[in-house]
Amino acid sequence: MVDAFFALWMHNAWVRLGLMVVVGLVLAVVLRAVAYAVLQRSAVGHPVIADIMGRASAPMEWLIPLLTLTMALRIWPPAASAPVALLQHLLLIALLATGTWLAVRCIGAFEGAAIRRYPMDVADNLRARRVVTQVRVLGRTADVIVIVIGASIILLTIPGVRQLGASLLASAGVAGLAIGLAARPVLSNLIAGLQIALTQPIRLDDVVIIEGEWGRVEEITGSYVVVRIWDERRLVVPLNWFIENPFQNWTRRSSQLVGAVSLMVDYRMPLAPLREELKRLCDEAPEWDRRVCVLQLTDANEHAMQLRVLVSSADSGRNWDLRCRVREGLIGYIQAHHPEALPRWRGELDRSHPATDEASMPASPEPQHAPSPEDGGPRRGGA
Incomplete structure (x- = not known):
């Protein structure tokens, strides 16, 4: 029985090929079990390794069997033939494609680990935004480079x-x-x-x-x-x-921002109480970060004064809300306490010349014209 098996092994290349495939698959199962056991033990307390295991599980299911089959066919090749060479070539292409897939998944795992380390849902997230931007852009660039290199090697x-x-x-x-x-x-x-x-x-x-x-x-x-x-x-x-x-x-x-509010008021508007009202509005506003709260007279023309209010906030969204709050509050204060200071147009009536009436106006002369025949005038050639 043993002699017949060895004789079949020595003279039939397809039997050797089948045995190599079986040996390779068995070895792949063993290596996969060992690799996962080692990685699971290493992943305890290491979220990066755990993330790599989660992302790389799918390509690893294909990579280890393909690797063992390729090595088995390279070490104990059967008789050289066109189908066997084609099989080796297809295994090599599949191995390269799976390796590229695994590299892309590992890059994604490192990218996810870096993003989790710097959360962006905090008040001061400037450093987190800087790191996350770098990681994401570089990660996508690395994906493109790995895919291009893998496709080039396959071709x-x-x-x-x-x-x-x-x-x-x-x-x-x-x-x-x-x-x-x-x-x-x-x-x-x-x-x-x-x-x-x-x-x-x-x-x-x-x-x-x-x-x-x-x-x-x-x-x-x-x-x-x-x-x-x-x-x-x-x-x-x-x-x-x-x-x-x-x-x-x-x-x-920095996300801190200073916003401006412009107001046009009449010259009769006192600025001191308006500044006190602005300070009160800022103190009561939750959007104000207590850095800048200033009222300045920035321009004046023949019609009104232009006031500029500067207020600061922790970010642009809060600054927009604060500017709207301050603008509404100051206009309401002017309407309630100094309505005469609202912008208005001024005009002057000149009464130095006495008014004239229609009686003193000379009567316009009546039009002078010759009577027509229809009016009873003389007719040419009449009797």
């Missing part, structure tokens, strides 16, 4: 595609120029993403003004930025736009 293993690529490179000419021009927006956005991640002109949850629109940076992808406008609209802006165009960032260094 290089295929002889026909490799020869086709070489012939295309040899005869690049106009085709290469066209491809370069077509890929320019993609490459410019990729480079702009790296610049934004490193220099950080914008970050997640930054308050920006773009093309006259006020909003917050909601999402930064590998090619565009989504800005949530105050009225719940979404403004989608390419990444390279932020590198090539000026824009306002109200939270670049």
Whole structure:
């Protein structure tokens, strides 16, 4: 029996191939169990490893069997034949694709761990927004690089595609120029993403003004930025736009902001009680951060005075509410206590000349005209 088995093993390549596949699958099961046991023990108290295990479980289900089968066929190859070579090549392509998938999942795990370490739902989240922006942009850039490298390696293993690529490179000419021009927006956005991640002109949850629109940076992808406008609209802006165009960032260094309120009042408005009322309004406002509360006379013309009120808040949203509160309160105070100080137009009546009446006006002369024949006048050639 044993001699017959060895004879079959030595002379039948397909039997050897089947045995190698079985051995590889059994080895894969054993290695998978050992790897998961080691990782589960290491994951205790380490959320990063636990996250990697959760994200990498799907590609690992394929990676270990493919790896063991590839190694088995390489170490104990059966008789050389076209089907066996094709099988080895397909296993290599599947192994490379699964490795690329695993690398992308691991990058996502590290990205998630970094984001959890810096929560953004705190009062002072400037550092968190800086780190999360860098991690997300660099993570998406790394995903693109890993996928491109993996696809390139897979294509290089295929002889026909490799020869086709070489012939295309040899005869690049106009085709290469066209491809370069077509890929320019993609490459410019990729480079702009790296610049934004490193220099950080914008970050997640930054308050920006773009093309006259006020909003917050909601999402930064590998090619565009989504800005949530105050009225719940979404403004989608390419990444390279932020590198090539000026824009306002109200939270670049800090979320604290000083806002202005302008009022036009009459010259009869006393400023001292108005300043006291402004101080009272700020003290009662929960949006005020107790840094700036100033009333200044900034301009005056022939009609009214222009007053400017400066108030500060912890962020732009609170500052907007505070400005509306102060504006409404000051106008209500002027209406209630100094209504004469509301803006008005002044005019002067000149009574130095006495008024004239119709009786003193000379009567206009009646029109002088010759009577017509219908009026009873003389007729030419009458009797």
